[in-house]
Amino acid sequence: MNWSAKLLTHKNEKRIAVYFDKNVEFIARIKQIDGARWSQSLVAWHLPDTEENRGRFKIKPASPSLPSVEGIEQIEKFKQWLRSKRYSESTLSTYSDALKSFFVFYREKPIAQINNEDVIIYNNEYILKNNLSASYQNQLTNALKLYFATIRETKIEIDKIHRPKRSKVLPNVLSKEEVKLILEAHTNSKHKTMLSLIYSCGLRCGELVALQPVHIDSKRNIVLLKNAKGKKDRIVPLSPKILKLLRDYYALYKPKTYLFEGQFAGKPYDSRSLQLILKQALVKVNIKKPVTLHWLRHSYATHLLESGTDLRYIQELLGHNSSKTTEIYTHVSTKSIQQIKSPFDDL
Known part of the structure; x- marks a missing residue:
């Protein structure tokens, strides 16, 4: 498998970014390394810049060579x-x-x-x-x-100027039963509400932590996503069940600026802590798959498609520029595939 690694500074930390074509086994191995994190902005996994990690990913001393x-x-x-x-x-x-x-x-x-x-x-x-x-x-x-x-x-x-041929990697999708187990794993109101909101609205992690209370419109039952990926605003429907969760959570925590705040009032919840909350849920319900927060978004889209929602609406809900991006979910939807009878059954 092709991969590359380079030294960089990310959020004022010296890190090693690892670039590779999507591979479940490789991701699982990287997750075992202390301090390994996924960055949506870098589109890469990154880990602490240590001698051990440099050796692990064959990082050579930086070349002094500069451009002209x-x-x-x-x-x-x-x-x-x-x-x-x-x-x-x-x-x-x-x-x-x-x-x-x-x-x-x-x-x-x-x-x-x-x-x-x-x-x-x-x-x-x-x-x-x-x-x-x-x-x-x-x-x-x-x-x-x-x-x-x-x-x-x-x-x-x-x-x-041509691009490399893209590998056709299918998104990872959970069953509804698996999603339910994950969302009900935590008793903590904040943790449960954050994970539930990501799945119920198909949010990216960054979109969730950027939410403010004013973005929840309970009268129209919608969530307004401001400056989402590509600097586009969009709206997504708000489930009545989620609205009840949100009201219970809000009454308990009374956030000041952001809907979900961390240790310091007025500061958004840390996305790394949110990933950790998901990992804890997986351990509690004994799911061994290398699930990430983005799997919940993929599962939302696929479950909508399987329930009969038009692909064009799903594209709008996810905030995709191109319908081709959304069409990938047709390849992981099992609704039609499950109706196909294997010739093995007739033997």
């Missing part, structure tokens, strides 16, 4: 352009790091002379030779396309 003076200037201009377009700091960091790697490789070549053939050479001589993952190559492609689209003097034909 022109390359450094262009990276800085690119950062300014990204900021002016209000890209997130994590995207800015990811794209500028990828561009830096490319410019280090072509340190001796004027940027205006770089062409599409050079991109292919870089993919073969750097990414493939160093066994870097397809997901990292895809990030580089995003960075190059965006960078070369913003400068005029270039030999690059942006539309001809």
Whole structure:
């Protein structure tokens, strides 16, 4: 399996980010490492920068090599352009790091002379030779396309920069029975309500912790998600059962700014602590699968599809730009598959 690892600073901590194509066994192994966490913004697992972890992921000492003076200037201009377009700091960091790697490789070549053939050479001589993952190559492609689209003097034909072939990985889905066990595992009102809200509304972890009490509209039975992924607002229906849970929780905890707050009033609940709450629930109900919070969102979408909800509505509820993203759930829905009779039964 292809994977790559690199040193970075994430939320003011020195970390090692590990990039790889989705693999359940590899994820389960990474989860066993102390301090391992998933980052939605990095789209990678990351762990503490220790000598043991460096050895484990074959991290070599950082190369002192830098891009040319022109390359450094262009990276800085690119950062300014990204900021002016209000890209997130994590995207800015990811794209500028990828561009830096490319410019280090072509340190001796004027940027205006770089062409599409050079991109292919870089993919073969750097990414493939160093066994870097397809997901990292895809990030580089995003960075190059965006960078070369913003400068005029270039030999690059942006539309001809190709992406690595995507592996067709199906989303992980739980049965309704498994979801029920997980949601009822905790007696703590806050823990139970947070996990239940993620499943009942198909929320991302970041969307849940960003919720404020004013975003719950009990009169219209909806939840307003502000500045969700892609800086888009959307609304999702609010189940009457969840509304009762929320009212009981609110009466008990009386949050000040965010709907779910951690140790400090006015501060959002820590997403890492929320992952831990899910892990504790899995232990309590003896579910051995490497379930993450995103599995609850996948399960929400699949269960909606199996109950007859139109795919177009599911796309809106999940906040997907493209219907193709939502169509992946048709491949994990078992409603039609279960009706198929195996020829084995007739033997």
